[in-house]
Amino acid sequence: MTRPTHPIRSDIAWSTADQISVFGRDLPTEILGQVNLGDMGFLEITGRLPTPHESRMFNAMAVCLVEHGITPSAIAARMTYAGAPESMQAAVAAGLCGLGSVFVGSIETCARLLREGLPDPNMQTDLNALAQQLVTQCREAKQIVPGIGHPLHKPIDPRTPRLFEIARETGFAGPYVALVQALAIAAQAATGKTLPVNATGAIAALCCEMGFDWKICRGIGVMARAVGLVGHILEESRQPIAQEIWFRTEDEASAHRRPKSG
């Protein structure tokens, strides 16, 4: 084989007998006891530790995505735990596998729309006109406007005003927060429906405010939901529901096929 060899290199961490360094910081003395788990997530995403304001905002965004009660992810994790209780990690993994285009994807799509609509946050722009243009663009492409509207939380998503309040307190209530709000108003005007900014739209705007690449949004959802799925698996171990869901589903799903005397 004459294939040239390329170097293998990672800049995340290194260890020696008496040292462990993570993103250039000594893990025992510069990280442990000084940063919380959300800050560590910020460090993994940006390569640096957050300022106090960034820490408060980022932790609020991640915490917001941890728990939503019984979701498809939580059901998948609980079903998996029922079959393999010795492999809790695989149950969390099964739950994470479904965080794709339908759920976490809306953060990604919304962040991309906002960022591509307003590539430079310092540019003076008529945000209402831009929002109308983005709504028109979505509607012409026959796509829903991402980050807007919620099947249950009407007329507002209660997480959104609180996230934007924290944004004002920490200095992150900038043009993307204004743009996503203008987007909701423009979408409501165009459709006549009640379409508040939902939590994923709010988090998408805040990711843009913090300067994150839109591709990173999914990662925040994944780390947050892993935390929540551990809670669901613990509850399943103490107060199981997977078997009952399974039995009821199996009974009903094939009832039309099963012989009557069965």
Place this chain on the structure above:
Amino acid sequence: MTRPTHPIRSDIAWSTADQISVFGRDLPTEILGQVNLGDMGFLEITGRLPTPHESRMFNAMAVCLVEHGITPSAIAARMTYAGAPESMQAAVAAGLCGLGSVFVGSIETCARLLREGLPDPNMQTDLNALAQQLVTQCREAKQIVPGIGHPLHKPIDPRTPRLFEIARETGFAGPYVALVQALAIAAQAATGKTLPVNATGAIAALCCEMGFDWKICRGIGVMARAVGLVGHILEESRQPIAQEIWFRTEDEASAHRRPKSG
């Protein structure tokens, strides 16, 4: 079918049009902006928010497990991302699947040994005698003493003294911390090897100090490592190594079989 129906019940969270409640707390007003991601993990595990001391200790334990550089989990996640870059969540899931008996398992095994050795932390006990007894018990069962010794970090694991320092500052340096240290001394005396308390042993002892069930230890490792794997996938997206590892491995693995002129 005459199968009786059992109720389906979860006490983690509920939502209405204008409210979201998690473990009995209003998510927008009582959680967002007030707790960090580690505290949210504590809430998922215990059903209550941590005290400031608990928050500092628990976050340090979780943060300690986030990042270890290039691990088998990180390689699995990067290999998966190389094949399915549109499914970052599945790459994190693949990385988590390997957090089983070999790696995270040692926390679990150590916590169980400590807890079963000392079921009541308030009981007056000769910890040195107990440690010797536990070491003897492991050796007679031909099992290694869990939480002790490290292939790289010698003569001490640099994370351990720092975790125990934080434990002293937060009031968690109790009998289980003393017991795991006595265990290391007893194991060194019995084997003649250098066997420091490693980070998994330290975290196991701290889980016991915090009153956690030993079954919960794996969950802390799983939520922490999900955070770290997101970082590895981001680096892989910018500075890939998976393909080079694959090509080198494939070349070498089948070289002995491949015809020489191939």
Place this chain on the structure above:
Amino acid sequence: MTRPTHPIRSDIAWSTADQISVFGRDLPTEILGQVNLGDMGFLEITGRLPTPHESRMFNAMAVCLVEHGITPSAIAARMTYAGAPESMQAAVAAGLCGLGSVFVGSIETCARLLREGLPDPNMQTDLNALAQQLVTQCREAKQIVPGIGHPLHKPIDPRTPRLFEIARETGFAGPYVALVQALAIAAQAATGKTLPVNATGAIAALCCEMGFDWKICRGIGVMARAVGLVGHILEESRQPIAQEIWFRTEDEASAHRRPKSG
């Protein structure tokens, strides 16, 4: 670093520009068009192609494990697909994660019991006495006798007599098939319950007859169920049920917590 390097070697397959060899056979000319997918599974497990009798028996064992209607695995796969329809492979993966100790594990446990009870199939033994001894051993260890009894399929599991009929036709109805049947009789005598050999017990016995290591049984279940899960995901894509299961579960699970006017 002075760590010695160990060789990396795999004997499964190799490729050159014009050749692909799998377990020593030329893939295009010696495998494609000549062997079926079950035979390929046999090749992966044993390193050789099956005889016609082995092919028929092994394919029947694998086929028997492909499909069981709505199982926890199928529900986990469908939930995952609902969130990430662009990643069908991750939905199959989520479904496989639950094939642990509770379901596929019973094949493994039963095969191990049979093999450790009768290490040499050619040894003359009183199988009824051995079966009684194994049942006593399980009961003293407060374990259920694996491979025996079924919650739904009574008084017999309809798959078992058919698998044993194929075993007679192919020459695999040997001492392990006799032993698992004696085990069922001994267990019924000891408990007074109706405890037929179930499909996992039958397959466990047949794995022993074919000379497979008991650790391999789980692999047969995993490859078979991957085939079935693809079918469930295709049905979910055309006739979805995941969302309805989710909504019903969420409604009921938190009804006791939700305010009445919610």
Place this chain on the structure above:
Amino acid sequence: MTRPTHPIRSDIAWSTADQISVFGRDLPTEILGQVNLGDMGFLEITGRLPTPHESRMFNAMAVCLVEHGITPSAIAARMTYAGAPESMQAAVAAGLCGLGSVFVGSIETCARLLREGLPDPNMQTDLNALAQQLVTQCREAKQIVPGIGHPLHKPIDPRTPRLFEIARETGFAGPYVALVQALAIAAQAATGKTLPVNATGAIAALCCEMGFDWKICRGIGVMARAVGLVGHILEESRQPIAQEIWFRTEDEASAHRRPKSG
């Protein structure tokens, strides 16, 4: 809650105390011992059993995708097994997670291109002209022509002529097989490169010949690779390579950061 309830229904299988039916066939008497694992995959995808010609063709397509030696999927599975040897199913799952757009996706993309280019296989068309048009279309969209070219297998992919030979023997060498070959010729003419039809292009064409939806192609790859990954995990359990890959990668990846005396 006033949400209307929708029925939950699956038509794949049903069971009673003495019967198990899969796609309308009695599992014990009409399936076991009569169909092989590939036929069972065909049944899961189409809802009917294959004819002998379909069985031979489909099994060849699936078998072709089972094994490719050391791939990123195999490495991910082996890494996972090294950490959680008690959860072989999770190791297979980790390996499957990477069967996304990069590898199995090319079958899907190619099948879609062929099917959308020639929606009705009975239509008289100038396939060379159509192929040139499809190549132009790909090049204008700055996309590679899928199913064509291979980094290693040059000037031909040895699997392709054999798959097409089986197609001729079984009556599946129709217009899509001709079109994918015309596509390769048109792509070579347009680029001046050596671009044979590769195995994924051949399988994509054969999926079209068999009347499969292009969305189903990924499922064939997933079921096939699950079979192969079981083989890799068994080899890893006997002749491990994961730890050596890990150690070498870790050493090299962070060497530039680690202090020299470390």
